[in-house]
Amino acid sequence: MNDLDDEIPEPADFGPLSGTVSYGIKRAYLRVIRDLEASLSPLGFTPPLxxxxxxxxxxxxxxxxxxxxxMGHGRSRAAPLLDHLEGQGLLERRAGPDRRSIGLHATAQGRTALRRLKPVVAEHEARITASLSPAEAGALPVLLERLAPDNWAGRESS
Amino acid sequence: MNDLDDEIPEPADFGPLSGTVSYGIKRAYLRVIRDLEASLSPLGFTPPLxxxxxxxxxxxxxxxxxxxxxMGHGRSRAAPLLDHLEGQGLLERRAGPDRRSIGLHATAQGRTALRRLKPVVAEHEARITASLSPAEAGALPVLLERLAPDNWAGRESS
DNA sequence: TATTGTTATACTCTATAACTATA
DNA sequence: TATAGTTATAGAGTATAACAATA
Structure with a gap:
């Protein structure tokens, strides 16, 4: 607008978080989660569900x-998620190996919902990786897995 | 424990989000943000501050x-952050080019705090990239920048 | 005494809309 | 009428602690 704009220096280095993995992950997360939420919302889903x-x-x-x-959370986070999914008939809580344990099972309706969701997630994935080359889009999940391994498989010595 | 364990299938493919960039980013974000929060907390800071x-x-x-x-947020997110930082004498709100605008400036105390924080963030960064080779640790911020560009520099045509 | 699922609670983050002052 | 900063409000996500039932 006027010469006052000149008082704002050129973008250079904004200290501790300039160019860090940490800050990059945060930006990427915000973009990804917002796009995924917008994609799932019309179908009545959220990313955690x-x-x-x-x-x-x-x-x-x-x-x-x-x-x-x-999912990377504490025990208590599961209950409200399961209440919601069970209330919609997408999964069931059945008896587990213990009488104090519970086994979770997707219903036929739940599996159908997942089939419907699959292309929506694929489109989301294509959208967020659109600015990457195929090689980069392939390399990224590998790097992320190294950075934060998926503990889902996590079968301990048990 | 017993043969009931066999009812749980091997980890294979858990549907739409298996191996996606999206899910990898989410896992990485959770790990990074928790480590950074724990690093900054003793110094009275949070990642947004x-x-x-x-x-x-x-x-x-x-x-x-x-x-x-x-920072990737709406206008209203700034006020409480600035209140907190100004209350601690780390920055000042001064008159801006307009009488309705405000210019933000770090105080000497604020710059000192940043100097103290810098090694803490560097240690955090080293910790989260410890499982990556130097080449990978260098490549990751570039990929993330491509995935979600930093709009800080964002000097529009203005 | 430890573990499983759940509930209660509080706190943070975030988005939206409304309000005031200025342009 | 539009813009800048702020305030108010509500909702979602998360963590901690505490509870009851079972091992």
Whole structure:
């Protein structure tokens, strides 16, 4: 507008977080989560609901505590998610190996929902990786897995 | 424990989000943000406070709305952050080019705090990239910048 | 005494809209 | 009428602690 603009220096180095992995991850997360939320919202899903149902469908009989751990949360985070999914008939809480344990199972309706969601997630993924070359888009999940391994498989010595 | 364990299938493919950039970013974000919070907490900082002070220090005179945009948020997110930082004497709100505008400036105390924070952030960064080779640790910020460009520099045509 | 699922609680983050002052 | 900063409000996400039932 006027010469006062000149008082704002050129972008250079804004200290501790300039160019860090940390800050890059944060920016990427904000972009990704917003796009995914917008993609899932018309179908009545949120990212955590999708993650929970996906993991249960792929791991019939998984316990709530283990599901929460796989998602990177504490035990108590599972209950409201499961209440919501069970209330919509997408999964069931059945008896587990213990009488104090519970086994989670996706219903036929839940599996159908996942099939419907799959292309939506694929489009989301294509959208966020559009600015990357195919090689880069392939390399990124590998780097991220090294940075923060998926503890879902996490079968301890047990 | 017993044969019931066999009912839980091997980890294979848990549907829509298996191996996606999206899910990898989410896992990485959770790990990074928790480590950074734990690192900054003893010094009375949080990740958003550090980001705000860093950007102000590197861009004297920046307006609150532009600071918020640089951090990927709406205008209203800036006020409580600035209240907190100003209350601790780390930055000042001064008159801007307009009488309705405000220019933000880090105080000497604020710049000192950033100097103290710098090694803490460097240690955090080293910790989260410890499982990556130097080449990978160098490549990751570039990929993330391509995925979600930093809009801080964002000098529009204006 | 430890573990599982759940509930209660509080706190943070975030988005939206409304309000005031200025342009 | 539009813009800048702020305030108010509400909602979602998360963590901690505490509870009841079972091992």
């Amino acid at each position: 999708l993650a929970a149902l996906s993991i249960v469908a792929a791991t019939p009989g998984i316990a709530p505590a283990r599901l929460a751990a796989a | 550090l980001a705000a002070l860093s950007i102000v220090a590197a861009t004297p005179g920046i307006a609150p709305a532009r600071l918020a945009a640089a």
